[in-house]
Amino acid sequence: MKAQGVLLEERRNFIHHKGSCGGNTIQCDTESVSGAVSQRACVYCGARVVLNPITDAFHIVHGPIGCASYTWDIRGSLSSGAEWYRNSFSTDLTEQDVIFGGEKRLWEALEEVARAHAPKVIFVYATCIVGVIGDDVRAVCKKAEEKFGIRVIPVMAPGFAGHKAIGYRMACNAIMELISKAPAGRKRRKGVNILGDFNLAGEMWIIKNYLEEMGIEVVSKITGDASCDELMHAPEASLNIVQCAGSMTYLAKRMEEDMGIPYIKVSFFGLEDTAQSLLNIAQALGDGEAESRAHLLIARETHELKDLIQKSKEALSGKRAAIYVGGGFKAISLIKQFREIGMETVVVGTQTGKKEDYDIIHLLVNEGTVVLDDANPAELEHFIKEKQAHILVGGVKERPLAYKLGVAFLDHNHERRHPLAGFVGIKNFIKEINLSVNSPVWQYVR
Amino acid sequence: MLNLTPKEITERSALRINPAKTCQPVGAMYAALGVHRCMPHSHGSQGCCSYHRTYLTRHFKDPAIASSSSFTEGASVFGGGSNLKTAVKNIFDIYKPDIIAVHTTCLSETIGDDVGAFIQDMDIEDGKYVVHCHTPSYVGSHITGYGNMIAGFIKYLSKSTGKSNGRLNVIPGFVNPGDMRELKRILELMNINFIMLPDTSGVLDAPMLGSYVMYPPGGTTIENIEAMGDSPLTLALGELTCETPANELKRKCGVDYKCLPLPMGVEATDQFLMELSSFSGREIPYALEEERGQLMDILLDAYPYFHGRKVAIYGDPDTVLGITSLVLEMGMIPKYVITGTPGEAFTEKAEEMFARYEVTDCKAKASADLFELHQWIKNERVDLLIGGSHGKQIAKAEDIPIVRAGFPILDRYVHSYMPLVGYRGAIRLVELILNALMDRQDRDCADEDLEMVM
Structure with a gap:
């Protein structure tokens, strides 16, 4: 695929079409090109x-x-x-x-x-x-x-x-x-630390409630709704669960090395990842009781969502999504989450995704999907149009771009209005997509 | 917090809490977006550019484009010259603007990059332009940066051919596209041939037409910026914002200038129109007389609801002074008037107004912040807050109604399309003030006191 005049030559290796020649290697995790209208921060x-x-x-x-x-x-x-x-x-x-x-x-x-x-x-x-x-x-x-x-x-x-x-x-x-300056000699507790959730719209509380229902104590929350006193107990946890892998895997690794706390990566976006994450946590703790409670919780919540997901599939099936978010792990969850409601991801990019994230993305997406790292508005515009996406998922800088293009939008960043994590987040996710895709305004937009 | 602000005021000299300003580059970026087919360029770290774009996008709810030199460790040690050179080439190749407007950042200023020299050394295609200005973030505020960028355009582009073009230059203060539209409407009603720099109308209030255009139709053209050197007069609207560029044009092309307050409220709008009338030698048309008369009518009809009420006003210096002027004309008491932007001229002007209207016990302060304003309010309450979104925390904590006016407004919509300047802008602001106060009265009164007719 050639996009003459739209792409900087230097940017070519940062963009990839699944199925095209040239292998699966995308360039990422490097500095931005000078002069690019990058969506990245510092x-x-x-x-x-x-x-x-x-x-x-x-x-x-x-x-x-x-x-x-x-x-x-x-x-x-x-x-x-x-x-x-x-x-x-x-x-x-x-x-x-x-x-x-x-x-x-x-x-x-x-x-x-x-x-x-x-x-x-x-x-x-x-x-x-x-x-x-x-x-x-x-x-x-x-x-x-x-x-x-x-x-x-x-x-x-x-x-x-x-x-x-x-x-x-x-x-x-x-x-x-x-x-690391926590008082020495405190006893290890059976609970977990939640790393990499920032309690946007109260998401940390949703995750915490699930874990508590499974009988798992949350020792400390890093950093959504954190307090200094609570953070000082973090070294006592038995397991770290890492939600935003991009930001907190490094901390999890350091805590593993220095404090001997193992970690697992989790994601609470979408049905598949939320359910799997809850089970993984119980298994990582070796807690059979928690695991059976997790099964009950998942069954209950999935049952409650069944009709909604079925209805959404009918309404949204065949619609195409473009994703441009901060980290790779969120992008991966979103691709799966769109699939759960019958939508296909046709463009996917991140600001700071790592090679291993892009490898997984590559496995998940269909042939022809555009994968891009550190995109600029011109590239996003080009590929959203080319792939005829119906909705863009992104943050504040992407929102007006989507609207100007006549494409629906979902904020999956700081300005999200409702929690998008956990089972309740699935409801909100679908509701927000419906609101945006089916706004009456689109009828009048020529 | 929201109620954590202590009533007792302790001395602070180094600590800034809850600022009522931001840094120069964002003002420069805004000014540059008001030039047609211009790419604002931030010569510094990537974050600056990203923050400024985000900030502007949050206020205008429109895409704000700009590029960055994307400084690395290397650039911060060896200078950003090669970054800028690469950037300019890439920008012209890919985004195809007619002009790139470079502003500096704290980093590129501190390491001593000579941006002017970098630009001189570049091969720039005919018909394309690169201009720059200095916007060290540790001097002044976004208001300073706005003026500096306008001056930068003038410095590079305006020319004097020695022959007057008879046009009037207008430099609008740091205002919304809605205000710029209103100023242009007034100028057109006055039948004046003018050049306005910058002009963000049609750029940051561009319509949704189903496609994304990187350079919407609005903005001052390069041709017009050149022609400013041949105008007989410049009106700088906003004395604390626009004198730098007006003075630059005077220095370069000998164009006289007059600094006027932002035309907000009755008197300042009168003054603006009188200047226009004296420039053109034409009478003020009935259409504008009519608007003035409507404003008078409204002020008379509704005065019992605002007369004597106390108000705290915060934000950018000229906007705050303009609102202060209007509320004094309404018979309100501008109890606290603050700006985060440094400069004692602000305080002097505010105090002159207090004296002229014989209001006592009012406080004005430049280089102030919202934490201090909150403390003042805790010690002596006001009935209303007027300013940007950041006052909402005070409004909630103290249960005081708030009217959003100025910059930035991150939590409401439509404001950027609507004016605060001119008689129509004053009518709008009066309506906002009345609605805030009267909604509060309806909310708070006992059931038996709820009035259908007010």
Whole structure:
């Protein structure tokens, strides 16, 4: 397939058609091409989205104001307790600080927070210019820990140091730094930690409820609806379950190495993956009782969804979907989930998917499906049109593109309106697709 | 949180909490989107570009395109020259704009990239343009960046041929496409041949026609930006936003300029129209007299519901001053008036207005933030908040009605299509204020006090 004039030559290896010659290897997990209208964000963004849901931490952004203002209360992750994370704290660096260094300002900001708000944990995000102007953020944080007797953890996240996925890693390092100081000698518990769910629209609570119904304790939630105290218990869990593999597999691996906690990857998007994940968790814990309870739960929920799925298949069968999301694991679940309701995925891409994700995607999709890494709006437009997709799944930047193209849209990102995880998420998923695909507006669009 | 803000105000000098501003580049990106067939380009890390596009998309609910130099570790050590060169080539090859508008970021400024020199060294095809401006994120705010980018276009493109074209240059403040549309309508009613830079109408309020066009039909043309050098006068609307570009045109082409407040409310709109009338030598047409008269009529009909009510206004400096002016004309009390953008001129102008209308106990502050505003409100309440979405947390915590006006509005729709400027814009804002206050009255009153006729 040639798409003359639409694709940058440098971008060719990032795009792949299943069934075409040239093997199955897609280029991914690399830097974006200069000049591309990339949908990707930076290291800081990756770190911030992962840590921000920790509800009672103080997140201080050390840098000029933009990095703080763009990330103020946008994640949609809910809290059952503290709300401090919904405020925006920053050092709002000025020209003077850039010339003379920002350490003094950071120190004062830490003092002001410590004095006025008695925080338990402060995360300090070092943005692009902080290293360039020579601030020793680690040293300032260390000094603050000693003086105020609280945890002050640096998150080294200069934007230029790679893409979002590097930021996930920085966030994981910060979490390790926090939980590795948990009091020694606490006993191992039978429960699990949930990693990589951010409680968007309350999804963490849905998963937690399933596990509790199976008799499995959730020791700590990382990071949706997390609190600092609860996080300190994370080392006591027997198993880590990783939902957003892109962001949290690294943490799971570190916890396995340092704390001996094994992990499994799970996904709670779609019927097949939700059911399989619940069973896998019970099996990984070697808990027969939990497994039989899981079977009951799955049977009950599946039965309840049966009619809806059947009806959706009739209404949506033959419709074509395009997927453009952050990580590979979500894309994989979505392909399966669309299939469950009779829809075919004709375009699929991710911002930060890994080679192993793309290998699985390749196995799942039909011949002719376009697979692309780090796509730009021109490419998305081209392939959505070429493949005549009916709906696009994506995030905020993709939404207006879809609407301008006359294609329905489902937000599977920060701005989702309803939980899309678990069995209840399947209902919402179908409802949202129906709402968008069947909006009366489409009749009038010429 | 929502109620975690302590009433007691403690001294803060280094810590910013809940800002009422953002950084320069997003303003530059917005200005660049108001030029026809222009690709805004962010010379920095990828995140900046992504954040700005997201921010603009969230406010306008329309695609905001822009490209990035995608800095890596290497670029941040050795400079971003080669990134920019590759980027410009790629952008022209693939996205085919007529012009690329480069703005810098904190990173490229701090490492000292000489973007002007990079551009000079490029081979740029005839009929294509690359312009730039400096937008260090640690100076000013998005408002500063907006002015700087407009100045950048003028610096590169405007020319003086020595022969006046008789046209009026208009630099609109940092306002919505709906406002730009309204300004153009007024200029057309006044029968004035004008050039407006930038003009995001038709770009960020582009219609849904079933296909995606990267460059919608709107935006100031390059030809017109060139011709600005031959205009006899520039009106800079928004004294704290638009003086930089107006001054740049004066410096480069000798075009005189006048700075006016954003035409919001009665007096400022009157002033704008008088300037237009004196420029064109024509009377103000009845159509505009009629709109003014309608505004008067509404203010008289409804005054019992807003007169004497206290309001807190926050956002961008010229917008906040414009709204302050309108609420004073309505007989409301602008108890707190803040902007996150630094600059004492804001405070002085606000205090002048307080003095002129003889309102006392009102506070104005630049470089302020919403956390501080919240604390003030906890100490002395207001009846209404006017500003962008970020005030909703205060509104909810304190149970105060809120009118969304300004930037950014992330949680409502339609605002970007509608004006706040001109008499029609004032009528709209009065309606929004009245609805907020009167809905509240209906909600709160006892059943026996619920009035059918108000």
